Amino acid sequence: MSTLLASAADAGSTSLDFSLAQEMTVIGLCALTAFIAHMALAVFNDGVRPFLLDFIQGRTTRSATAAVSFGLSAGFIFGLGAPMALSTGVLNPWLLFLPTDVLGILSPKRWLAPLLGGAWGAVVVFGLGGANDLAHDLPVDFLTALQQMSTPILFLFTLFPMLAITKQFGRLRGGIAGVVELVLVVFTMKMWPDVFPGAIAMAVGVLMLIGFATTKDLGQRRQQRAEAAKAAVGGGGSAGGDSTGAPAGTGAATEPEDPTASLFSASAARMRRYLPLYMVLGAGVCLLAQMHVFGGGEATSFLIAKGDYSGAAQVDFYRVFGFIPLIATTALASGAYAIAGFTLVYPIGYLLPNPWLALIVGALVFAVEVLALSYLGRLLGKLPSVRDSSEHLRNAISESLWLAILFGSLMAANAMGGGLGILIVGGLYLLNEAMGRIVVRMAAAPAAVIVGGVLLNILYWLDLFTPVKG
Structure with missing residues (x-):
């Protein structure tokens, strides 16, 4: 080192x-x-x-x-x-x-x-x-x-x-990331003194951030699909129209065009x-x-x-x-x-x-x-x-x-x-x-x-x- x-x-x-x-x-x-x-x-x-x-x-x-x-x-x-x-x-x-x-x-x-x-x-x-x-x-x-x-x-x-994780996901996860990074820096300095000691720590920290974010997004998407399915089942009895009350075939369910x-x-x-x-x-x-x-x-x-x-x-x-x-x-x-x-x-x-x-x-x-x-x-x-x-x-x-x-x-x-x-x-x-x-x-x-x-x-x-x- x-x-x-x-x-x-x-x-x-x-x-x-x-x-x-x-x-x-x-x-x-x-x-x-x-x-x-x-x-x-x-x-x-x-x-x-x-x-x-x-x-x-x-x-x-x-x-x-x-x-x-x-x-x-x-x-x-x-x-x-x-x-x-x-x-x-x-x-x-x-x-x-x-x-x-x-x-x-x-x-x-x-x-x-x-x-x-x-x-x-x-x-x-x-x-x-x-x-x-x-x-x-x-x-x-x-x-x-x-x-x-x-x-x-x-x-x-x-x-x-660590800073990014703390800002986005709170102090607990940020603190865990900080401890992990510190341990990895010390370990790298001890085991591989000629290697930049922050390299492994940064890699793990970025992967943790991406993992937290991806897990949150996938969870939200699953929740949205479940809510949509539940809403579809609940509105299935509406005759001649959708759950919004619009006549069938009017295209009311079409997503608005992104400007x-x-x-x-x-x-x-x-x-x-x-x-x-x-x-x-x-x-x-x-x-x-x-x-x-x-x-x-x-x-x-x-x-x-x-x-x-x-x-x-x-x-x-x-x-x-x-x-x-x-x-x-x-x-x-x-x-x-x-x-x-x-x-x-x-x-x-x-x-x-x-x-x-x-x-x-x-x-x-x-x-x-x-x-x-x-x-x-x-x-x-x-x-x-x-x-x-x-x-x-x-x-x-x-x-x-x-x-x-x-x-x-x-x-x-x-x-x-x-x-x-x-x-x-x-x-x-x-x-x-x-x-x-x-x-x-x-x-x-x-x-x-x-x-x-x-x-x-x-x-x-x-x-x-x-x-x-x-």
Whole structure:
């Protein structure tokens, strides 16, 4: 276990130097995602996707939609995406795909969108390395200090299934899940010290949540069928009509038409028309994940940085369950898919042995996802508890990561500046809260570490601060 933690702590020394193939993949994928965003076929930001329906139907302008995208994305780009990439040496979707959302939607011409996206990809692959080297040469190395976030993120993230179970099914089941997860973490640390200790615990926790939700839905369906059968038997004696008193044959028993059915059908048809383009997108995202210079999440970035690709695959696989219902329903409602799909291409890509296989599998995965959207929409409509579990999972992931990032950022502040560092970073975070969260909560603490690091370097140059040793 000490080896695992040491490797995670050393992840910040990873250089942001890319091979030619990696550079071309990043630039090409950024160009493609900007082009797809321009056509309103897919965006990465889940909050932007619902706004695309008005844009697609001509009820709002391109510039207004781009303003919404920038407003919802800027904090994550500069407060989370950039700090995570600089501190781990691993690229992430907030840094790559949120800017291409904005650039693609903003571009007035179709041919300009891929040029802007490709230019952003070039800035990332050619500019981050220099910024990384510069930051590490400063008297107060705040990027290395940011590595303090790794341990809180890796371990607190493990608890998100317990939080989701507690919120949805109560304290008793949540407490049982927490005890089970703790036992599994301790057992894994003891028996398999080189394995990410949260992997098995998260798997069991997610399975428990799905089991509770599925059992509840199936029980409710059985109860509804029993009540319907009982009502049918009780109303069987009504002559010439049904139990509602309507004349026979009038169709009064026909279910009302779902007003969203036609919208969902049109959206699914629109996405199927562009299936080849989605397949190219899936191939590109899967290829980038296979190159091991990209992590799909906060915990994943640290695991990729230390070479634990199987652990990263497990973490991102469990996250999928929290996002399938959200992505499926927003895609069917808006006619725009997600840049990473259901994010299944992340864990698959991490584990594939070569890039050619990643291209093929990524394309096939996206094809299956797009073609299955209508079926998933109908299925989720029949399983309300499972659908609710997805929302609880997303909220639990956000809560656990928010605490981990905040705690890790304060640890980073202490590492680079002691009490003064904590004062500056904690003060900036609290100021952001008091001002109505100008920077989104998840990104505020890492952004405060970077700003605090700059301020501490200025104080050092003014001979007002001595860097913390060790």
